[in-house]
Amino acid sequence: MSARRRPEQGPVQAAVRTLEILEALASAGELGLTELAGRVGVHKSTLFRFMRTLCDRGYACRDPDTERFSLTLKVFELGSTVYARVDLVKLASPFLVRLSAATRETVHLAILDGARLVYLSKIESTHSLRVAMQSGVGLTAPAYCTGVGKVLLAFAEAGALDAYLRTCDFARYTEHTIANRSTLLTELQGIRNRGWALDDEEHEVGVRCVAAPVRDGKGSVVAALSISGPTIRLTRERIDTMPTLVCEAAGEISRLMGWAAAGQGGTARQARGRGG
Numbered sequence: 001m002s003a004r005r006r007p008e009q010g011p012v013q014a015a016v017r018t019l020e021i022l023e024a025l026a027s028a029g030e031l032g033l034t035e036l037a038g039r040v041g042v043h044k045s046t047l048f049r050f051m052r053t054l055c056d057r058g059y060a061c062r063d064p065d066t067e068r069f070s071l072t073l074k075v076f077e078l079g080s081t082v083y084a085r086v087d088l089v090k091l092a093s094p095f096l097v098r099l100s101a102a103t104r105e106t107v108h109l110a111i112l113d114g115a116r117l118v119y120l121s122k123i124e125s126t127h128s129l130r131v132a133m134q135s136g137v138g139l140t141a142p143a144y145c146t147g148v149g150k151v152l153l154a155f156a157e158a159g160a161l162d163a164y165l166r167t168c169d170f171a172r173y174t175e176h177t178i179a180n181r182s183t184l185l186t187e188l189q190g191i192r193n194r195g196w197a198l199d200d201e202e203h204e205v206g207v208r209c210v211a212a213p214v215r216d217g218k219g220s221v222v223a224a225l226s227i228s229g230p231t232i233r234l235t236r237e238r239i240d241t242m243p244t245l246v247c248e249a250a251g252e253i254s255r256l257m258g259w260a261a262a263g264q265g266g267t268a269r270q271a272r273g274r275g276g
Contacts, residue, residue, distance in 0.1 A: 008086070018054070019052060020038065020039075021047070021051070021170065022075065023039055023070065024039045024040055025069060025070060025071045025247045026071060030066075031068060032066075032067060032068045033048060033069070035127075036069060037184075043251060051069055055069075058074045059072060059075055059215050060072060075242060077105065088108065088109075088111075088120065089121050090250040090271070091253065091257065092109050092121065092253045093121065093250050095225075095249045096123055096225070098249065099116075099246070099249045100132060103229075103242070104126045105227050105228060105229035105252050106122065106124055106125045106203055106225045106227070107123045107225070107226065107227055107228075108121070108122050108209075108225070109121040109223055109224070109225055110148040110223065111150070111222065111224075112152045112156065112160075115143075115164050116140045116143075117135055117137065117140055117141050117142065117143040117148065117152065118139075119141070120223070121137060125229060127229075127233070128242065141203065142191045142203065144168055144170065144200040145178055145203045146171060146200065146203050146209065147224070148197050148209070148225075148226045148230070150197040150199070150211070150227075150258060151196070151197045151213050151224040152213075152221065152223075152224050153184075153188055154189075155213050155220075155221035163265060165181055165184075168181070168184075171217070173203050173204065176200060176204060177202045177203070178202060187239070194243075195212065195213070195243075196246060196247055197212075198208070201231065206230055206231050206232075207229070208228070208230075208231050208239060209228040210226060210228075210239065210242040211224045211227075211246065212246040212247040212250040212251075213254075214250045215254040217258025217259055218258075219259055222257075223253075224250075225246055227245070228243055263267065
């Protein structure tokens with residue numbers, strides 16, 4: 001019996017062709033259909049279908065007078081978003097290291113990407129006893145029951161928060177998980193008042209997390225910074241010391257990003273119990 005032939009793992013030609021088109025337009029600035037077809041080596045009728053799709057998706061446009069194609073700012077925005085994330089991680093890294101050294105607990109930096117919470121950076125605890133948290137660079141987690149996620153939701157624009165709430169299913173991960181919209185909204189208001197959030201075993205049993213917002217030069221919250229650890233070490237008493245540390249680190253990152261608001265960092269009110 002002959003072995004089943006495995007599918008080839010070569011490049012997807014449509015994707016390759018699309019990238020060639022984008023690269024050609026980026027290099028030339030603008031090109032007519034005939035010129036562009038010659039550069040990428042495809043028939044004009046085939047190229048026209050590619051360009052119609054790119055135009056429909058907003059990545060290219062066609063001048064109605066010259067009928068020449070060019071890229072739009074949407075391509076620039078896409079690249080800028082990626083660059084901003086890489087730049088944020090690089091800028092924040094020394095403060096994550098410092099926070100990790102000061103607490104010896106796990107430190108996270110995360111953002112909201114649409115409705116998804118995405119971890120950009122993680123430094124593991126140096127304690128021999130540490131919890132196996134379901135987090136990692138590039139991984140996602142539910143925003144409504146994590147410290148970093150609740151910070152990002154608390155300071156999100158109203159439209160973005162409404163869109164998130166419309167699709168949130170409020171799945172229960174532990175007995176402490178927030179279970180409905182009204183409870184979450186109350187929680188988020190508390191976070192806005194305090195300036196920091198607490199995940200008190202809401203996503204993972206035996207794990208507590210304190211998180212604070214990172215702002216850009218306009219004051220918009222673009223990321224969240226957190227300390228996480230097992231409840232056996234992050235006791236109610238020790239948790240009281242964490243908001244100031246996290247807020248100070250987040251404030252330093254924010255200042256480097258151009259935010260000059262007075263009082264950011266070290267102004268968090270310390271409170272016992274479940275804070276959000």
